Amino acid sequence: MSPDTARQTALRAAVAQLQAADIPSPLWEARHLLCDLEGITPTDIIAYPDLPVHHITQYQDWVALRASGVPMSRITGRRNFWGLEFHVTPATLDPRMDSEVLVKEALALIPTDQTCDIADIGTGTGCLILALLHDRPLATGTGLDISIEALKTAQSNADALGLSGRVRLVESDWLSALQPQSIDILVSNPPYIVQGEIQHLDPAVRDHDPILALDGGTDGLDAYRAIIETAPKVLRPGGWIALEIGWDQGQTVPNLLNKAGFLRISCHQDTAGRDRVVLGQKPDTTALKKTLGKDRAKG
Numbered sequence: 665m666s667p668d669t670a671r672q673t674a675l676r677a678a679v680a681q682l683q684a685a686d687i688p689s690p691l692w693e694a695r696h697l698l699c700d701l702e703g704i705t706p707t708d709i710i711a712y713p714d715l716p717v718h719h720i721t722q723y724q725d726w727v728a729l730r731a732s733g734v735p736m737s738r739i740t741g742r743r744n745f746w747g748l749e750f751h752v753t754p755a756t757l758d759p760r761m762d763s764e765v766l767v768k769e770a771l772a773l774i775p776t777d778q779t780c781d782i783a784d785i786g787t788g789t790g791c792l793i794l795a796l797l798h799d800r801p802l803a804t805g806t807g808l809d810i811s812i813e814a815l816k817t818a819q820s821n822a823d824a825l826g827l828s829g830r831v832r833l834v835e836s837d838w839l840s841a842l843q844p845q846s847i848d849i850l851v852s853n854p855p856y857i858v859q860g861e862i863q864h865l866d867p868a869v870r871d872h873d874p875i876l877a878l879d880g881g882t883d884g885l886d887a888y889r890a891i892i893e894t895a896p897k898v899l900r901p902g903g904w905i906a907l908e909i910g911w912d913q914g915q916t917v918p919n920l921l922n923k924a925g926f927l928r929i930s931c932h933q934d935t936a937g938r939d940r941v942v943l944g945q946k947p948d949t950t951a952l953k954k955t956l957g958k959d960r961a962k963g
Contacts, residue, residue: 669720672713678727685731697726700740735868746795750821755813756788757877765940767795769932770851770906774800785852790818792851797827808836838890842898853908854887856880892924902948914939
């Protein structure tokens with residue numbers, strides 16, 4: 665193709681290439697790549713099909729990458745999550761729709777008219793903590809990650825969304841950077857893939873998501889143990905923990921929470937009906953003591 669290749673011509677060639685590679689929705693994907701690269705809308709393509717593609721060589725490269733199986737977000741460097749756009753880098757997990765269930769369930773625990781301190785363990789792009797802060801203007805948050813590069817990505821996303829004033833991003837091994845009884849809600853999408861199963865994952869995940877964000881140890885529960893063991897120390901009385909889980913962890917993770925003394929444990933499903941999020945509440949011993957005191961006084 666020449667440098668002045670028309671939009672409709674470039675798009676038609678891209679669709680054929682993606683279709684030959686068995687990429688789902690080849691027209692949508694080819695159009696999305698073209699619009700993202702050229703800074704135009706699908707309507708612009710329809711209205712002005714004969715205008716040239718200004719970055720035709722790069723567009724062809726992008727289409728070739730997608731045809732080879734590279735995820736869209738790894739090509740464009742962007743992913744939409746909870747209606748917000750997030751910058752994605754090799755140091756971060758690619759935000760996925762399944763994790764929106766975690767945001768939804770956590771938001772249900774946060775009053776709209778009260779302040780709230782939220783912590784996100786293994787924040788990556790910051791998609792969880794930033795989505796929560798976006799929808800709860802009175803909340804403040806802390807995003808923790810062991811990866812400096814991931815924290816840089818989260819910071820760029822916080823800046824772009826205008827939320828950097830309400831979130832601090834800290835290098836931390838699990839919850840070690842959090843003060844005792846300083847958090848109202850703890851959220852995390854920790855690594856939960858069993859080590860021996862990583863090689864069998866979809867190449868889009870296995871070859872492009874960072875291994876630190878996938879490897880859950882020999883039984884997939886290492887991260888949950890580390891988080892749940894420390895969570896009672898950093899949560900305030902009555903505080904909540906909200907964890908994304910693998911489809912087959914709807915019993916094992918609640919069992920860990922139960923053993924750690926959490927109450928009101930519940931499991932919630934994603935749109936496909938698979939177990940996806942587990943909630944648990946730290947007992948409010950202060951409230952319990954007050955209730956017991958009142959009962960004794962009545963007696």
